[in-house]
Amino acid sequence: MSDIAHPIEHHRDDEGTRLGFWLFLYTELFLFAAFFLVYAVYRSSHLEDFKLAAESLNTTIGTVNTIILLTSSLTMVLSLDALKKGAVKLAKTLLLVTFALGMAFLVIKGFEWSAKFEHHLFLQTAKGIAAGHGSPLLSPGEEMLSVGQVLFFGLYFIMTGTHALHIIIGAIWMLIVFFWISKGSISQDNHGVLERCGLYWHLVDVIWIFLFPLYYLVA
Amino acid sequence: METTPRQSYLNSHTSPKWTSGFMSWFMSTDHKRIGIMYAVAMFSFFFIAVCLGFVMKLQKMYPASSGWEIIPAELYGSFFTLHAIIMIFLFIVPGAPAVLGNFFLPLQIGAKDVAFPRVNLLSFWLYLFGAIMAIVGILLGGADTGWTFTPPYSINTKTISIFGVAFDSISWMLTAAFILGWGTILTGINFIVTVHRMRAKGMGYFKMPLFTWSIYATSWLQVLATPVVGITLLMIVIERIMPVGFFDPSKGGDPILFQHLFWIYSHPAVYIMILPSMGLVSEIIPTNSQKPIFGYKSIAIASCSIAGVGYLLWAHHMFTTGMSDFAAILFSFLTFFVAIPTAIKVFNWTATLYKGSITLTPAMLFALAFIFNFSIGGLTGMFLGSLSTDIHLHDTDFVVAHFHYTMFGGAAFGLIGGIFHYFPKMFGKMYSMKWATTSFAFMFIGFNALYFPMLVLGYYGMPRRYHTYPDMPVFNSLQMASTIGSWILVTGVIMVLVVWIHALLKGKRTTEANPWNSSTLEWQTATPPTLFNFEDDVEITRDPYDYEAFRGEVKAGTSAGANNV
Numbered sequence: 001m002s003d004i005a006h007p008i009e010h011h012r013d014d015e016g017t018r019l020g021f022w023l024f025l026y027t028e029l030f031l032f033a034a035f036f037l038v039y040a041v042y043r044s045s046h047l048e049d050f051k052l053a054a055e056s057l058n059t060t061i062g063t064v065n066t067i068i069l070l071t072s073s074l075t076m077v078l079s080l081d082a083l084k085k086g087a088v089k090l091a092k093t094l095l096l097v098t099f100a101l102g103m104a105f106l107v108i109k110g111f112e113w114s115a116k117f118e119h120h121l122f123l124q125t126a127k128g129i130a131a132g133h134g135s136p137l138l139s140p141g142e143e144m145l146s147v148g149q150v151l152f153f154g155l156y157f158i159m160t161g162t163h164a165l166h167i168i169i170g171a172i173w174m175l176i177v178f179f180w181i182s183k184g185s186i187s188q189d190n191h192g193v194l195e196r197c198g199l200y201w202h203l204v205d206v207i208w209i210f211l212f213p214l215y216y217l218v219a
Numbered sequence: 220m221e222t223t224p225r226q227s228y229l230n231s232h233t234s235p236k237w238t239s240g241f242m243s244w245f246m247s248t249d250h251k252r253i254g255i256m257y258a259v260a261m262f263s264f265f266f267i268a269v270c271l272g273f274v275m276k277l278q279k280m281y282p283a284s285s286g287w288e289i290i291p292a293e294l295y296g297s298f299f300t301l302h303a304i305i306m307i308f309l310f311i312v313p314g315a316p317a318v319l320g321n322f323f324l325p326l327q328i329g330a331k332d333v334a335f336p337r338v339n340l341l342s343f344w345l346y347l348f349g350a351i352m353a354i355v356g357i358l359l360g361g362a363d364t365g366w367t368f369t370p371p372y373s374i375n376t377k378t379i380s381i382f383g384v385a386f387d388s389i390s391w392m393l394t395a396a397f398i399l400g401w402g403t404i405l406t407g408i409n410f411i412v413t414v415h416r417m418r419a420k421g422m423g424y425f426k427m428p429l430f431t432w433s434i435y436a437t438s439w440l441q442v443l444a445t446p447v448v449g450i451t452l453l454m455i456v457i458e459r460i461m462p463v464g465f466f467d468p469s470k471g472g473d474p475i476l477f478q479h480l481f482w483i484y485s486h487p488a489v490y491i492m493i494l495p496s497m498g499l500v501s502e503i504i505p506t507n508s509q510k511p512i513f514g515y516k517s518i519a520i521a522s523c524s525i526a527g528v529g530y531l532l533w534a535h536h537m538f539t540t541g542m543s544d545f546a547a548i549l550f551s552f553l554t555f556f557v558a559i560p561t562a563i564k565v566f567n568w569t570a571t572l573y574k575g576s577i578t579l580t581p582a583m584l585f586a587l588a589f590i591f592n593f594s595i596g597g598l599t600g601m602f603l604g605s606l607s608t609d610i611h612l613h614d615t616d617f618v619v620a621h622f623h624y625t626m627f628g629g630a631a632f633g634l635i636g637g638i639f640h641y642f643p644k645m646f647g648k649m650y651s652m653k654w655a656t657t658s659f660a661f662m663f664i665g666f667n668a669l670y671f672p673m674l675v676l677g678y679y680g681m682p683r684r685y686h687t688y689p690d691m692p693v694f695n696s697l698q699m700a701s702t703i704g705s706w707i708l709v710t711g712v713i714m715v716l717v718v719w720i721h722a723l724l725k726g727k728r729t730t731e732a733n734p735w736n737s738s739t740l741e742w743q744t745a746t747p748p749t750l751f752n753f754e755d756d757v758e759i760t761r762d763p764y765d766y767e768a769f770r771g772e773v774k775a776g777t778s779a780g781a782n783n784v
Contacts, residue, residue, distance in 0.1 A: 016334050016416035023408045023442055030446035034480055038454075038465060041476055147464075147471035154463030158454075 014192055021196050025203050028166075032207050035159050039214060042151045049148020054215060057156075058112065062216035065108050066208065072101035073205045076198045086188045088181065095178050095194075098201070102171045109164055116153070156215055163211060166204045173197050225730065227647065228252065231750035233336070248336035249750060253343050254321030255645070258638070260347060261310050261318065262716065265631075268305035269712055271298050276669070276705035279698050282690040295686035296363035303366035304357075304392060308399050309350050311626055312488060315495030315634045316406060316441075317346070319641060320434045324410060326741035326748060327428045329419025329757035334412040338405055345402035353395035360388030365684065367481060368393060370466040370474045374458050390459050393452045400449040403491075407441030410434055419740075421759035425516060428739045428763045432519040433498025436526040440487045440494075443530060448484030451477065475540050482533035490529040492626055493593075494522055496633025497564055500586045503640050504568050506737040507583040508575025511764040514567040521560035528557045538609045547606055554604030561597055565590060580735065581655035585636025588663050592628025596621060599674060614684075617677025620670045628666055635662075635715060640735070642722065647747040649729050650722035658718055661711030668704025672697040738769035 043050050079094035145153070177197050180186045186193050228251045232238045237246040244252055274289060275298050281287035290298065321339070325332055333339050356362070364373040368389075378387040414435045418427070427435075454465050455477075464470020466477040505512040512518065532553040534542060568590055577583070599621040602608045612618060643649050673681075676697050681688060688694045733742040740763070744753050761768045 013334070013416055016412050019415060020335060020338075020408050020412040023411060024404075027404050027408075027442060027446040030443070031450045034447045034450045034454075037480070038476065041473065042471075045473075046471075151464065151471050154461075154465065158457060158463065 012190075012192075017192060017196075021199060025199060028203060029207075032159075032162070035155070035162070036210070036214075039155055039159070042148070042155070046146075046148025046151060049146050050152050051218075053145075053149040053152035054218060057216050059216050061108060061112050062212055065105050066212050068101050068105050068108070069205050069208050072098045072105070073202055075101065076201050080191065080194055080198050083181070083186075083188060083191050083194055088187075091194075092178060092181055095174055095181070099171055099174045099178075102167055102174070102201075106164060106167055106171075109160065113157070113160075116157075159211060160215075163204065163207055166207070170197070170201050170204050173200065225745070226749055227745065227747040228750045229647075229747055233750070246340075248332070248340050250321050250325055250333050250336065250339060251645070251748065253339055254318050254323075256343055257313060257317040257321065257346070260350065261313060264305050264309040264350065266712070266716065268302050268310065269709060271302040271305070273705055273709050275299060275302065276702045278686055279688070280702040282695055282698075283687040284690040288687075290686070292686045293363065296684070297361040299684055300362050300365055301357050304353060304362075304396075306626075307366055307488075307492075308396055309353065311492045311630055312399075312403060313346060313406075314492055314630060315499060315637060316410065316434050316437055316491075317343075318634070319430070319499065319637050320410060320437075320495060321406075322645060323641065323741050324413060324431055324434055325417070326744065326752055327431045327739060328414065328417060328422055329740055329753060329759065330413060330417035331751040331753070333409050334416055335409050339409055342402045342405040342409070345398055345405070349395045349397075349399035349402060352398065353392050356388040356391035356395060359386050359391075362389045362392055364389065367485070368452065368455055369481075370455060370458070370472075370477050371468060373455055374467050387459065390456045393456045396452050397449045400445045403441050404445050407438035407445075410438040411442065414438075419757040419759055425519065426759055426762060427519075428741075429501035429512065429515070429518055429522075430495070430498035433494045433501070433522045436522040437491050437494045440491050440526045440529070444484040444487040444491075447480060448488075451480040451484070475537070478537050478540065479534065482536045486533040486536065487526075487530050489625065490525055492630045493633075494525060496589065496630045496637070497522070499633045499637035499640070500568060500589050501564075502737075502739065503582045503586040503636060504571050505764050505766075506640070506735050506739075507578045507580055507586075508571055509578075509736065510571065510575045510766050511762070512567065513570035513573075514563070515762070515764060517563055518567050521563045524560045525557060528553060528560070532557060535604055535609075538606060539613050551604055551606050555601065558597060558601060565594060565597075578735075579656075580639070581650075581652065581659055582636045582640035582735075584656065584659045584663075585632050585639060588659070589629055589633045589636065592624050592632060592666065595671075596624030596626075596629055599624060612677060614682055615677035616673040616681045616683055619683045620673035620677060623670050623673075628670070632662070632666075638719070642719070643729055643731070643734050644742065644746050644748070646723060646726075647729055648722050648726035649734075650718050650726055654714065654718045654721075658711050658714035661707055661714055663711075665704050665706070665708030665711050669701050669708050670704070672701040672704070676701070736773075738766050739763050 075094045075098045079091045079098060082088075082094060083091035174197060177186060177194050180193065228249055232243055233248045234246055237243045244256055247253065275295065278287075278289045278295060321333070324330075360379040362368075362373075362376075364376060373389060376389065378385055378389070414427070414431065457463060458465055458467060458472075462470075464472040466472040466474050468474060501512060501518055532550050534546060534550040535554045538547055538551075568586075599617070603612060603618060603621060639650070639655060676694065677683075679693050681694060688698065730746050732744065732746050735742075740757070740759070
């Protein structure tokens with residue numbers, strides 16, 4: 001019986017790992033690409049409805065969230081830079097700031113979502129259409145949505161929801177990285193994990209850069 | 220022969236914690252053990268799906284008027300769905316890359332393991348988890364949507380309740396397919412990085428064996444195509460549990476859009492299934508002809524161009540959905556175009572045989588059957604790719620037979636042949652040549668007896684997915700022939716599995732490094748390989764199929780082929 005330590009797991013190939021991770025990021029991008037394709041198709045077939053529906057989204061909140069997310073990408077890069085230069089404490093602080101900004105994004109998104117839910121922009125959809133008249137969920141004075149608007153809000157919730165899920169995954173990863181930096185297993189000359197965590201965070205950011213104009217700005 | 224078993228991957232471990240029994244396999248990051256675990260799981264599922272197919276053929280033995288009914292129509296609907304889901308998602312998509320790719324890709328390029336051994340194990344766990352989820356879905360309700368999950372039926376079909384608890388078996392299976400997809404993607408990424416970063420010294424891209432080339436092309440397809448179908452299937456799940464309408468026309472969605480998104484993956488997926496088997500045939504044929512493969516570079520490039528063009532012709536599944544004539548002509552053209560690199564390969568294999576000293580090992584028989592079956596499968600594909608005949612043949616048994624000629628007669632025959640080829644290297648055991656050859660004869664005759672009548676049946680208008688047919692002489696005789704063919708085929712499949720299991724338990728031990736006198740790198744190491752594949756660092760100096768140089772090495776005793784002279 002031989003219990004040799006695995007040579008591959010102790011053998012570091014930063015470039016190979018980076019290549020693998022970029023391929024993974026590519027698959028994430030394609031996951032969203034399918035959503036964007038569906039969005040493009042329905043936008044072209046229900047143009048007026050999409051414009052009308054987009055007007056009900058709050059551009060100010062969207063802009064604030066965009067600024068928050070872009071800033072968090074900046075602090076992420078600075079954190080990696082600090083670690084590369086050996087300023088471990090600064091790197092940890094900046095990582096925590098990134099984490100906090102991600103949380104702030106989620107909280108604002110949460111408020112925005114619940115406001116939409118209260119106005120029944122989401123759940124009235126199928127039931128209302130199936131009944132052929134006003135939705136039973138609508139309060140008096142609220143208007144029935146058209147099919148195109150229903151599609152818009154369906155896509156809005158699913159796409160921003162999937163995006164939010166990625167924010168949560170990224171945030172959890174940051175906490176793990178923070179813990180590992182404290183333990184010393186991520187360090188100045190072994191910063192690959194922080195770099196990949198940062199790449200993932202930038203991807204989340206980039207996807208938002210596309211979501212924001214498509215839902216908030218093109219009204 | 221040694222009295223104590225030599226050090227090999229079968230008695231060495233990657234983790235000091237798990238050194239015996241089940242866990243020494245289940246927790247192992249050794250690419251060879253992972254490959255074998257895949258094989259065990261995949262062929263178990265394969266056998267279940269074969270049984271489902273067997274019952275379906277039995278049901279078709281007599282026409283409706285005879286009163287013959289093995290399974291009712293609804294159950295038949297579930298059977299063909301489950302048959303396809305198991306065969307496609309659990310068997311042939313992971314297929315040769317998961318089993319032989321895992322085992323032999325690092326060996327062929329002189330690496331100690333794949334680039335990310337732990338991710339490799341994670342892929343297997345994802346596969347197993349997804350498979351268990353799919354099986355639970357099948358046992359608790361199943362699905363009768365067909366493996367394509369085409370909406371709106373797949374959205375509106377009812378969920379069943381078990382002991383008063385609602386259970387949405389279709390959503391379960393869709394989610395299972397999503398998880399299986401991630402297993403495939405991670406394997407693909409792993410293999411791409413392995414090929415880029417872990418080749419031995421001196422092994423340029425055009426010194427890699429052709430199986431490695433085909434796995435490399437397949438991996439790109441897996442990474443490029445799988446995410447789209449993953450999210451598309453999840454959209455169906457979302458639509459089933461939430462009131463949004465992406466694809467249901469009654470809620471404003473467009474079901475044709477689903478078909479596009481589905482086939483964007485699922486057409487490249489057929490190349491994910493077939494390319495690795497083509498790679499295996501490219502290994503088996505030069506070995507058993509003892510001469511260099513004809514047109515090495517053109518086969519390697521053909522693999523990549525099949526992967527590239529194969530990504531662009533998905534809509535030929537949808538000629539009857541009323542798409543624009545221009546688009547239809549374009550997709551038809553591309554469909555014909557992809558036949559060119561495929562035909563180049565068939566030409567090259569045949570040319571390799573010319574003036575070779577051919578040994579008809581079981582692996583070689585399967586490889587030759589691959590060429591025969593796959594040629595029929597490929598040429599019938601041309602019927603379906605041309606716009607006018609497709610209207611006539613669409614949704615008939617012709618399509619089913621075409622698909623099985625490529626996927627079963629092609630991909631699965633190639634995989635089985637590949638396992639016969641590599642069996643002694645993998646386990647250090649030898650199977651019975653006589654019984655392996657007999658099992659081949661049963662499979663080949665049974666396969667053609669089953670599916671060739673279906674080509675004709677489809678031409679005469681027998682629709683696919685029907686559980687019975689009217690009493691007409693042309694249907695009756697061909698259906699009967701097809702059913703009898705299924706009996707022969709199932710006998711062959713069982714014999715193959717028995718030959719393998721028997722060889723594992725009672726087969727003759729062998730430590731011969733290179734039983735077939737092959738020139739490629741994976742045969743030049745010990746049998747079975749040691750934990751890290753090669754004793755020393757490997758350096759490549761010659762082309763992989765240079766048999767002239769190989770025979771020189773054997774004479775000089777610098778190659779493992781020396782054992783045999």
